Amino acid sequence: MLSSTSTEVVRATLPVIGAAIGDITPVFYRRLFAAHPGLERDLFNRGNQAQGDQQRALAGAIAAYATLLVAEDGPDPREVLGRIAHKHASLGVVAEQYPVVHEHLFAAIVEVLGDAVTPEVAAAWDEVYWHMANTLIAIEKDLYAEAGTTPGDVFRDLVVRRRTQEAPDTVSFVVAAADGTPLPAAKPGQYVSIGVRLPDGARQIRQYSLIGTEPGTWAFSVRAVLPRDGADGTTAPAGEVSNHLHAAVFEGDHLEVSLPFGELTLTDGESPLVLVSAGIGITPMLGFLHHLRATGSERPVTVLHADRTPAAHAHRAELKDLVAGLPGATMVRWYEDLGVRPQRADLTEGLIDLADVELPGDADVYLCGPVPFMAAVNGALIDRGVAADRIRYEVFGPARELAS
Incomplete structure (x- = not known):
């Protein structure tokens, strides 16, 4: 954890730094890419940079991590870094790159906040950065070892x-x-x-x-x-x-x-599963279903999928075959436009609606799809009494939470 001195300084300055972090991160990326243009060309997602998604994600991650570090009683800050560490490992990020980020991030903080960055403030937030960086480095080292490779060689x-x-x-x-x-x-x-x-x-x-x-x-x-x-x-x-x-x-x-990475992996056990997807978000669900069939699983599985039309539904026939091949699996699909096909209990025109779907209270729920879709489904699941710690999801692109 942070030293007691740094904890007090971070706690006192968090409102100011947190409010400014959205201004700091664009300056950081401008400085970073000016000094290392190859990073923007060959590592970072140029589309996310152009939209500002990467900047917002970094700002949110730093502010959230600092908040957890100075909280009286909260979750282990390490728990919030898993998704970022897996993404870093899949890109081949190595420990030697963290000092480069540190140099340009702190230069950006000084540029934006000026004289407000006293030596005491700089030292405290330096400690926050290296606490976060060293935690990520440790997690990523374990991920590389688990994958059977050396750091960065992925x-x-x-x-x-x-x-x-x-x-x-x-x-x-x-x-x-x-x-x-x-x-x-x-x-x-x-x-x-x-x-x-x-x-x-x-x-x-x-x-x-x-x-x-x-x-x-x-x-x-x-x-x-x-x-x-x-x-x-x-x-x-x-x-x-x-x-x-x-x-x-x-x-x-x-x-x-x-090599494969990612923390949205299937839980072991016999508890029921609810797999909810939209569009190309069907892909991790296919991975789950292939695994369940290959292992002869009899776990109850509820597959819920939404798409634009039956024709736009990628892997539609494969999904039907997988569900049919699992003794405990059922499926409901929603299409924005069914065309001439008639509706039935498991095939509905319109947006996904969980009101009439049976949801086992002890189910592990997985979500994948566009962020607005997952946010709406997450809210509906919570309203139905599903415990938040049983809901897991995958966000491709800069990490975002589904609920504020």
Whole structure:
């Protein structure tokens, strides 16, 4: 924990630093990328940078971590860093990069806050940073060891064995080692990072959930991402990596693929499962269902999926087959537009509605889909009496919480 002196200083200055952190992080990234332009080109997500998502995520993480450090009684701060550590490990982040971040972050704090950053304030927040950084470094070291690799050595050159059109805008890829050596098994629900070299020379990296099909290979699905207008009036850019994979990667091509990481993994035991997804959020659920079928599980499973139309529903037939092959599984689907298909108890037109869905009180619930969808479902689950600690979710992109 923090020293007593730093704890008091951080507690006293947290309102000021917290209020300014949203101004500090853009300055930090500007300084960082000016000094190390290769980081923006070859490591950071340029789309998230352009939208400001990465800046908001960093601001929220620092403020939340500092709040936990000075709380009288709260959760272990280490618990909130798991998702970030897994993402870092999937990117190959190493301990030597943390001093670089420290240099430019503290220069940004001084630039924004000026004389308010006294030596005592600087020392206290320096302690916060290194507490957070060293905790992440320790977690990431354990993740690398668990993956059987040295820190940072996570990417492998793999060959695309199969490409399948799963929906009009979604393709799946099965990748394998060029020499046929079986790839290590992933935990159901984990993801891999895919690095591609784009036409402008930038190396960009994105994460995709493993859908778990054939032993010794990894499979993942990619939905094309078009520019889209947000509710706040901004326009989200097209998906650079996803669209490149759609347009340019086929059987026999090589891909730079990381070892599997991710904390949204299936819990052991016999408790019921509720799997809730929308759109391409179906992918980790497929990984769960393939694992349950492969292990002969008889756990009760409720699969709830929402999509635009049946035609847009990627892996629709595969999902039906998996549910049909599990003795304790049921499924309900919602489509915004059913077309001419009639509604029935397990097939409904409209947005997802949990009002009439039976939810076992002791179920472990998993969510994956767009953040607004997960936030709405999370709220509905809480209203139905599902304990918050039984609800787990995956957010791709900068980490965000589902409830304030």
